[in-house]
Structure formats: C-alpha cells, structure tokens
Amino acid sequence: MEEKDEKNFNSEENGKRKEPKTFLGIFTREKFIMLCVGIGLIALLLIITLTSVFVITKSDASFDMDIEPFPSDGDMLDFLIQIGEIQEKDGLYATWYHAANNKSEMNKALNSDVMILEADINVQGYNTANETNIPIMAHPPDIYSDNTLEEWMDAVLKSKKGIKLDFKSISAMEPSLDLLRVKNQTGINRPVWINADILPGPNVPNFWPVINSSEFSLTLWQGKENPTVNDLLFIRDNSNPLRIYYDIYEPVLSQFKEAAKVRNRPRRFYPGGDIIDYFRPVNSDGLNIQWDTVTNKDYLLYLLEGSQPELPLQDCLELILASKKSWGIYLRIKSHSQLSLTLELLRQAYDRDLLHHPTWINMDIAHGAFYIQDYVTGEEFLRTIDQIFPYVTLAPGWPKEVLDEGYKPKLVEDMVQLFQGAWQDVSLQLQAEALDRSVTGCRSLIHAQSRFSLTLEHRTEDTGLNTGTASLMAIRAVSRQRNFYNMPNIYKEHIANLSV
Ligand SMILES: *[C@@H]1O[C@H](CO)[C@@H](O)[C@H](O)[C@H]1NC(C)=O
Ligand SMILES: *[C@@H]1O[C@H](CO)[C@@H](O)[C@H](O)[C@H]1NC(C)=O
Ligand SMILES: *[C@@H]1O[C@H](CO)[C@@H](O)[C@H](O)[C@H]1NC(C)=O
Ligand SMILES: *[C@@H]1O[C@H](CO)[C@@H](O)[C@H](O)[C@H]1NC(C)=O
Numbered sequence: 372m373e374e375k376d377e378k379n380f381n382s383e384e385n386g387k388r389k390e391p392k393t394f395l396g397i398f399t400r401e402k403f404i405m406l407c408v409g410i411g412l413i414a415l416l417l418i419i420t421l422t423s424v425f426v427i428t429k430s431d432a433s434f435d436m437d438i439e440p441f442p443s444d445g446d447m448l449d450f451l452i453q454i455g456e457i458q459e460k461d462g463l464y465a466t467w468y469h470a471a472n473n474k475s476e477m478n479k480a481l482n483s484d485v486m487i488l489e490a491d492i493n494v495q496g497y498n499t500a501n502e503t504n505i506p507i508m509a510h511p512p513d514i515y516s517d518n519t520l521e522e523w524m525d526a527v528l529k530s531k532k533g534i535k536l537d538f539k540s541i542s543a544m545e546p547s548l549d550l551l552r553v554k555n556q557t558g559i560n561r562p563v564w565i566n567a568d569i570l571p572g573p574n575v576p577n578f579w580p581v582i583n584s585s586e587f588s589l590t591l592w593q594g595k596e597n598p599t600v601n602d603l604l605f606i607r608d609n610s611n612p613l614r615i616y617y618d619i620y621e622p623v624l625s626q627f628k629e630a631a632k633v634r635n636r637p638r639r640f641y642p643g644g645d646i647i648d649y650f651r652p653v654n655s656d657g658l659n660i661q662w663d664t665v666t667n668k669d670y671l672l673y674l675l676e677g678s679q680p681e682l683p684l685q686d687c688l689e690l691i692l693a694s695k696k697s698w699g700i701y702l703r704i705k706s707h708s709q710l711s712l713t714l715e716l717l718r719q720a721y722d723r724d725l726l727h728h729p730t731w732i733n734m735d736i737a738h739g740a741f742y743i744q745d746y747v748t749g750e751e752f753l754r755t756i757d758q759i760f761p762y763v764t765l766a767p768g769w770p771k772e773v774l775d776e777g778y779k780p781k782l783v784e785d786m787v788q789l790f791q792g793a794w795q796d797v798s799l800q801l802q803a804e805a806l807d808r809s810v811t812g813c814r815s816l817i818h819a820q821s822r823f824s825l826t827l828e829h830r831t832e833d834t835g836l837n838t839g840t841a842s843l844m845a846i847r848a849v850s851r852q853r854n855f856y857n858m859p860n861i862y863k864e865h866i867a868n869l870s871v
Contacts, residue, residue: 739785777808
C-alpha cells in the first residue's frame with residue numbers, strides 16, 4: 372500500500388506539478404503518512420510492551436507469595452485443598468518430589484507439577500574438621516552442596532509447593548529451625564514437615580511405647596523394593612484416608628491409584644479389625660449386626676447363596692472366602708489341637724491373600740480365678756495365636772463351671788489382667804443368662820469396656836426373654852459401638868424395644 376501510494380504521489384507530481392496538498396494545514400501528505408506509520412509503530416510497541424509486562428507480572432504472581440496465610444504446622448491436605456491442587460481430602464492424591472536438593476534438582480521440582488518437595492538437610496562439611504553450622508541441602512554421603520537451606524527456602528517460598536525436610540544429622544536441626552523461625556516472620560504460609568528417622572525400623576520391638584494413632588498421620592515411603600499394589604490396597608482399606616500419605620515410586624503408584632479408585636471393589640479388610648468398621652451397622656450399634664451359627668454345609672450354602680453332612684472348617688472357609696457378600700468369621704474353638712489347626716488354615720488363606728474378613732477366635736480358657744483343669748490356659752491361647760496367626764480379634768470366654776455366681780469381680784479382673792498386654796482387639800464373651808447373678812461383677816465389666824469390647828450371648832433358647840437384661844442394658848448404656856449381640860433375633864428385638 373505504502374509503495375503504491377508513493378507511486379501515485381510521484382505520478383501526480385510528475386503529471387500535474389500542482390502545489391503539494393497539505394493536511395491540517397501543517398503536513399504535506401508524505402509527512403502525514405510517515406507520521407501515521409510512526410504513530411502506528413509506537414502503538415504497536417506499546418501494546419507489545421504492555422502485554423509482556425502483563426504476562427511477566429502474571430507469571431510472577433503465580434510464583435509469588437500471593438498464597439493465603441496458612442500455619443506451618445497445619446494439615447497438608449487442607450493446604451493442598453486451599454491452593455486447589457486436590458479436590459478431595461485424601462492422602463492418595465498428594466504427590467512428592469524426592470531429594471530436591473541441589474539447585475538444578477530443586478528447580479526441576481519447582482517447575483514440575485509435584486505438590487510437595489522433599490529435601491535432605493545436613494550441616495556443611497558434616498563430621499570433618501571443616502564442619503560449620505550452615506544447613507545445606509545434601510543427601511549423605513554428600514556434605515557440600517551448591518544450595519544452602521536459606522537459598523532453598525527463598526526459592527521454594529516463591530512457589531506453592533508444600534515442604535518436607537528430612538534431617539540427616541541432629542546438628543543440622545538447631546540452625547535450620549532458627550532459619551525457619553526467621554522465614555516465618557515474613558510468612559511461610561504452607562505446612563512444613565520435619566522428618567528424621569527416630570526409630571530403628573522396621574519391626575520395632577513391642578516394648579517400644581505405642582504412639583497414639585489422632586494427631587499423627589503416616590507416610591508410606593519405600594526404598595528400592597517396590598511394594599505390591601495389593602499391599603498398598605490393604606493398607607489403604609484399613610486406614611483413615613485423611614491420615615495416610617503415599618510416597619511411592621512409579622509405576623506402582625499409578626497402578627495403585629487406579630486400583631484404589633475402582634468403585635465397589637471388595638475391601639481388603641484386616642482380619643483382626645473392628646467389625647463396626649467392617650459392617651457399618653445402623654447407628655454404629657452392635658445390636659444391628661446379625662450373627663448366624665453354621666453347623667453344616669447346607670445351612671452355610673443357604674446363608675451364602677440364599678438357596679440349604681458334617682462341615683470341615685477348610686470347606687467352610689473356602690465357601691465364605693469365595694462369597695462376594697460381607698462376612699465376618701467367628702470361630703468357636705473347643706480344644707488346643709483345633710486351635711492350632713484352625714490358625715494354620717487362617718494363615719494359609721491370609722498368605723494366599725484371600726482372608727479379608729474380620730476374624731474372631733473364641734475359646735473358653737482357664738486362668739487365675741477361673742482356672743479349671745482340662746481347659747486351655749490363657750497363656751497357651753495367646754502364645755499359640757501369636758505363633759501361628761495373630762491377625763485376629765481375641766474373643767475369650769470363661770469356663771461355664773465358674774459362672775454359678777455370675778461374673779464375679781475377681782473373674783473379670785483376672786481376665787482383664789491376662790489380656791491387658793495383648794496388641795490385638797479383644798472382645799470378652801459373656802453369657803447373658805449369667806450376667807444378673809453378680810451386680811458388682813457387672814460394674815467391673817463396664818469398667819473393662821474402656822479396653823475391651825463385650826459380646827453378649829444367649830446360648831440357651833429356653834431362658835426367658837428377661838434373663839440378664841438388667842445388666843445387659845446397663846452395659847449397653849455405656850457404649851453401643853463396643854457391645855455385640857450374638858443371639859437369636861427375638862432377644863435382639865427385645866433389647867431394641869427396651870432401648871427406645
Ligand atoms: C544435582 O543432583 C543431581 C541428582 O543427585 C545430580 O545428578 C546432579 O549432577 C547434581 N548437579 C550438580 C550441579 O551438583
Ligand atoms: C578443609 O578445608 C581445607 C581448605 O579448603 C582443605 O584443604 C581440607 O582438605 C578440608 N578438610 C577436610 C577434612 O575436608
Ligand atoms: C509463624 O508466624 C505466624 C504468623 O505470624 C505465627 O502465628 C506463628 O506463631 C509463627 N510460628 C512460629 C513457630 O514462630
Ligand atoms: C488417643 O487419643 C485420642 C484423642 O486425643 C483419645 O480420645 C484416646 O483416648 C487416646 N487413646 C489412648 C489409648 O490413649
């Protein structure tokens with residue numbers, strides 16, 4: 372266009388030789404066109420400059436401390452929800468970057484879509500004559516790094532990443548925490564996890580004090596060896612999704628996430644787990660769990676399939692384990708040899724990854740005030756279970772010979788003492804008809820409920836509806852989640868009616 376205009380202008384000039392036209396009385400046409408082009412260029416330049424300023428400002432904002440205040444001791448999942456990284460409060464969705472230590476690794480991590488940066492801290496020159504108290508980002512055996520903790524924090528605080536610091540020596544702790552306190556004055560605004568191996572693991576011995584499972588969360592992390600997807604599902608299915616994180620390598624992590632999200636997949640229940648958690652009865656009330664006694668194959672088939680010989684336990688287990696319905700297994704054991712054999716079968720099923728049902732081992736045992744010859748002793752019961760297959764709920768009962776005067780306090784005390792140290796769940800098995808015989812004993816049982824659940828049984832059908840109900844209702848008043856009712860429906864309905 373410009374060229375053409377110019378030609379026209381030239382031809383006009385050559386042809387008519389008129390006075391050059393002026394615009395606004397100041398510019399010649401040529402000058403005016405040049406001015407327009409100039410203004411156009413300036414405008415274009417301005418637009419480009421403004422856009423790039425805008426783009427730079429914008430990307431800076433996403434990198435800058437525009438994130439809302441957040442306490443450094445806050446919940447990681449709350450943080451990830453707040454910044455929009457995850458939609459559901461579930462540790463499954465948190466992702467981790469390992470060893471974001473030196474500058475190049477740190478920048479790689481910052482530019483990735485990983486949510487939480489994990490980095491290792493030591494002091495510079497650790498354990499040499501040149502040791503300083505400057506915290507640096509290095510994984511042993513490295514004791515020098517191109518990145519100090521201060522530089523690391525400055526870079527990471529400009530991002531929205533969560534922080535997990537793994538301390539590799541105790542001498543790095545104090546200067547690092549000092550630095551964190553300083554950084555906190557201008558705002559850390561994200562959770563900071565402090566990690567250090569404080570227990571020699573795995574398989575910490577049982578004399579180690581138990582950490583109580585509400586302020587704590589767990590992070591599963593792995594070494595070189597991959598866990599199996601089934602192992603991970605087993606852990607997920609038996610833990611609170613809000614309290615467990617998975618710091619696991621690919622490709623297992625993705626396979627696990629896929630498998631975990633499948634709807635209505637059978638739950639891989641820990642057989643020693645809580646049956647309230649397994650059956651989820653209405654109102655978490657043990658009264659709403661149905662118990663059935665299986666003595667022959669036809670009845671079992673009827674129960675399992677809804678359609679009716681002596682039944683060997685192995686067949687019985689195979690049938691239950693193959694069923695798609697939710698079943699708990701309650702095994703009433705009569706002799707020591709039966710106990711070992713039963714536990715062997717359970718162990719085999721568990722090893723084949725089939726046993727994901729709450730499993731209770733019931734046995735009337737002898738101990739202290741309820742020592743009766745020919746009954747397996749409490750110690751023997753515990754020892755055999757621990758040796759062969761311990762992942763069960765212990766369901767001990769008292770020999771019927773000692774119950775003439777009911778559950779006297781001494782009977783209860785000795786039972787409590789026997790199982791106090793067991794790490795499994797314990798449910799004491801009580802005969803409803805013997806309950807009312809000792810009022811003080813009933814009080815001891817209520818007291819025992821802080822540690823044990825209670826299972827109330829009606830074994831004989833010919834006692835009246837009201838046998839034992841006074842004590843039973845007193846026990847029931849304390850907790851509905853810690854009492855179970857292994858009895859015919861007619862009794863359960865009676866109790867339900869008394870409860871309203
Ligand atoms: C940073 O760390 C990575 C991973 O350990 C390593 O491969 C790389 O060589 C390191 N870079 C520097 C500059 O030290
Ligand atoms: C300490 O630093 C000095 C000077 O840089 C160096 O010559 C020496 O080898 C270092 N010592 C150790 C144990 O690293
Ligand atoms: C970090 O800063 C916040 C906000 O000023 C403050 O409430 C908190 O107590 C500080 N934490 C520590 C450990 O100093
Ligand atoms: C564990 O902590 C919770 C919550 O603080 C508390 O309710 C519970 O009684 C504690 N359990 C034990 C065994 O200390």
